[in-house]
Amino acid sequence: MLTNIKIFWKLGAVFLITILLFFLIIQYAGGLLRASPAESVFENIYQLVFIVVLATALSGGFAWIFVRYFINRPLNRLAEGMNNLANKQFDFRLGEDEKDEFGSLSAAFNDMASMLSSSMVELKKNRDYLESILESSADIIITVSPSGKIRMINAGAEAALGYGRFEIIGKPIEVLFADPKERDAAIDKLKYADSVINYETQFKTKNGEIRDVLLTLSRLRNPSGAVIGTIGISKDITEEKRLQSELIQSQRYAAIGQVFTGIQHSMKNMLNACKGGAYMVRVGLAKDKRKMLEEGWEIVQEGINSLTEMSVDMLKYVKEYKPKLDQVDLTDALSEIYRMVVKTAENKGITLELNISPALPGVMCDARMIHSVIMDIVSNALDACLWKNYDDREKPLVSMTAYPTEENEEFVIEIKDNGCGMTEEVKSNIFTPFFSTKSRAGTGLGLSIASRMIGVHGGRIEVESEPNRGSLFKIVLPLRGPDKNKEDNDGEKGFGS
């Protein structure tokens, strides 16, 4: 009826009706007064005032009732709605049957309420989602207030640490650290960065067990940037660490086993000579055969020498390498090695070549170490030639070449042979201690020692090889000697020290 009319018209109508009513009452009362004229002026005035007051009261009352109906009632309902929203009753709606401004207000209110309601649903969904991520993570997730009290822990933390969340929330975070100082140490790092990643530390579970964890710590900030706490996400690595140490242990045993096998293998060949020689000595003595005695004794001595050599090599292997650096003229050093070896090579039918670049600079290195490395590789090269059947087109050849690299920063000594070469498998093992392809020569330590000696010079040994084609060993040394800033510790620390 009245619901389709705008407030302005409604109030206008009420106003007009009120005025009209006022005048009607006055008119009516005036009529009554005229019918019975007053006896005095005072009475007349009194009646007039009475009529005006009455008219005002009646028309005012009428206006009041309508204004209340049209304005207060919808305003109250709006206020009630607001209250409901404030109390998080997002499903509350206002009636929209009125088509006036309050009707539109109600509609707007309802729209707002439903928008709020759906965004609250959305928010809740997001929160539930995030919570379920936190909850289902196997990592230990803990948030801590700025004062260091535990604020939230997830199921992963409960499982790993043995605490229920209600018994731990509010406790100081230090109780979870095996060493409470560790927490300060981790927090200290947060002074310089907003997060600390993979800080290795230890937590203590409720029943006192120590767990190794990798802790990643970040500051929690509110949208305006103020710190509102920290969040720590820790990964329990106790099992990994245990497995790792087991692995290291078993690798250690394997390495020891390998060393023993290697030693035994090398010793066998040396003992073989001793045993055979001793037999000849015994027979020589028993039957008074001087020649046999002498030959036998010589074999025994060779065996003893080999064993001595091996023990020296073993000592060399475990010893700490500190190169005595000096400016070394490699032309001299290589020429000397050439002179020492060329005769032996010739006797075995092998040609030995020496090519030295004329622009050979001096190199900072330990002359004795480099000498021993080159000797070792050259003698391997000679052996490789002995192990190959050469056809008529090819002659056994070992060549030594030395040259500085183009950038003039490194120095290369190449030792190349056209001997038996190596399979990939052999090649990958040549620097392994006690690995040997030779049944009786050497101890299987030569190249491992060589590699460490070159290592302490900051250099490296590169190897190329092909079965039955030959091998190429490149000793690469930095011209200025080892870089003191990044020492290659591989050899610096002896295994014995």
Place this chain on the structure above:
Amino acid sequence: MAKKVLVVDDDEKTVKFLTAALEENGYEAIGAYNGKEGLEKIQNEKPDLAILDVMMPKKTGFVLFRQLRRDENLKNIPVIMLTGVAEVLEDLDAESDDTHERPYDSLREAMRKSIKDMRDEGLIKPDLFIDKPIDPELVIEKVRELIGS
């Protein structure tokens, strides 16, 4: 007539004391220092028994051994093989994964393959493996068992 034994080993010392021991016990001993020389001497001298070292340059003992077994004239010559890794041969038939012997895996594999190949070819295995360090008296004893004095 003294029985003839050929010793093939690239290690001069071993050849020296084994030939001395054999001669001392009434055998005629011939030495050879690599597989190639060994094959020539076997063909020329027709020994009653050959002692071959497994690890030799140019031609390993196994290669030489297979050549002997394939040769109609030489295949009946008894063979003793010398090896530094006889214990490896003991489990050649059994699959073993002894991690402590990694560095010798390649050698072990090579031997296993050689023996398998020989078996596949229907060749007879060597009569005996003797591990180094060799006891000359043991070698003499075994030689005697195989071909008599």
